[in-house]
Amino acid sequence: EDKVVQSPLSLVVHEGDTVTLNCSYEVTNFRSLLWYKQEKKAPTFLFMLTSSGIEKKSGRLSSILDKKELFSILNITATQTGDSAIYLCAVFNAGNMLTFGGGTRLMVKP
Amino acid sequence: DAGITQSPRHKVTETGTPVTLRCHQTENHRYMYWYRQDPGHGLRLIHYSYGVKDTDKGEVSDGYSVSRSKTEDFLLTLESATSSQTSVYFCAISWGWSNEQFFGPGTRLTVL
Numbered sequence: 001e002d003k004v005v006q007s008p009l010s011l012v013v014h015e016g017d018t019v020t021l022n023c024s025y026e027v028t029n030f031r032s033l034l035w036y037k038q039e040k041k042a043p044t045f046l047f048m049l050t051s052s053g054i055e056k057k058s059g060r061l062s063s064i065l066d067k068k069e070l071f072s073i074l075n076i077t078a079t080q081t082g083d084s085a086i087y088l089c090a091v092f093n094a095g096n097m098l099t100f101g102g103g104t105r106l107m108v109k110p
Numbered sequence: 111d112a113g114i115t116q117s118p119r120h121k122v123t124e125t126g127t128p129v130t131l132r133c134h135q136t137e138n139h140r141y142m143y144w145y146r147q148d149p150g151h152g153l154r155l156i157h158y159s160y161g162v163k164d165t166d167k168g169e170v171s172d173g174y175s176v177s178r179s180k181t182e183d184f185l186l187t188l189e190s191a192t193s194s195q196t197s198v199y200f201c202a203i204s205w206g207w208s209n210e211q212f213f214g215p216g217t218r219l220t221v222l
Contacts, residue, residue, distance in 0.1 A: 031208050042200060042213035043153070088153070096207040097168065100153040 002027045004101035006089050012107045017079050021087050021104045024071040029094030033072050035063055036088040038103070043088055046074070079108045113137045114214035116201050122220045129188040131217050133201030141204045142184040143168075143211060144176060146197040153200065159184055160207075191221040 003026045013019055025033065032050045036043035047056045049065035049072060056063050060079075065072045076083055086103040093099065113136035123129050133142060144156040145168075155168030157176040165176050173195060175187045188195055198218050202211040 034210060036213075042215050045210045045212060048210050090153075092208050097155060098153075098211065102150065102152045 002091065002093050002097075002099040004089055004091050004099050006087075006101035006104050008104060009102070010105040010107070012109065013079055014109050015080055017108075018075065018077045019079060019106060021074040021076075021089075021106070022071060023073070023089030023101055025089075025091045025099075025101075026070065027091045027093045027099065030067065030070075031092040031094065031096070033065055034090045034092070034098070035072070035074050036090065038086040038088055039084075046087075076106075079106075081108050081110055084108045114201060114203055114212065116199075116214040116217050118217060119215065120218045122222065123191055124222050125192055126190050129191050129219065129221075131186045131199055131201075131219070133184045133186070133214055135182050135184075135201075135203050137203060137212075138181060139203040139205055139212075140181075141207065141211075142178065143202040143204075144174070144184065144186045145200045145202060145213075146170065146195075147200060147216075148197050156186065156199075191219075193221050195219065196221045 007022045034048050035046040047063045052067040060077045063074045086105050088103045090098045090100040115134045117132045143158040145153045147153045154170045159165045159178040177185045198216050200216050201214040204211045
């Protein structure tokens with residue numbers, strides 16, 4: 001059974017801090033890994049990673065994949081209160097089904 | 111937003127009643143999905159569609175059926191709602207099988 005585990009479950013930081021969110025996976029025939037941000041509504045797409053070692057970057061957010069060790073990290077630098085959300089990691093398997101992790105709840109305090 | 115709407119946005123119903131949730135897209139994406147999101151379980155796939163009248167089961171399909179008679183609409187039906195189906199339901203769409211999925215605003219369903 002495919003499995004995606006995110007850590008930590010929740011995190012409280014202050015504005016300006018840097019955070020690292022973790023996602024490990026066990027998936028049959030891995031194809032790609034996705035990160036989403038979920039505020040009080042629908043998850044919004046952040047990144048899709050397919051290859052190891054290639055960093056994807058968007059502003060203060062960046063992510064990298066390690067297919068050998070079966071994990072990915074999402075970094076957020078200079079955090080702002082608007083970064084407060086649940087961050088979801090999901091993995092595509094060979095059947096093109098997305099399996100989601102339980103999410104990391106990030107709270108950024110002023 | 112990716113041109114996806116869901117209706118209704120909130121619904122309260124009683125055990126045993128039929129419920130239909132609608133997902134409508136204006137993006138002409140071929141693939142559509144229904145997920146449910148519950149505390150402790152994350153997002154889980156219920157059913158998906160890979161074209162008009164082409165649907166298949168996901169991880170948690172028991173008690174649910176779907177239909178897709180037009181590219182833009184994907185309906186999720188609970189034939190006889192149970193309290194265990196109280197959840198937030200999200201529709202998603204994608205261009206291709208392994209492309210990123212874009213999510214609708216969600217429907218909060220409460221079954222009493």
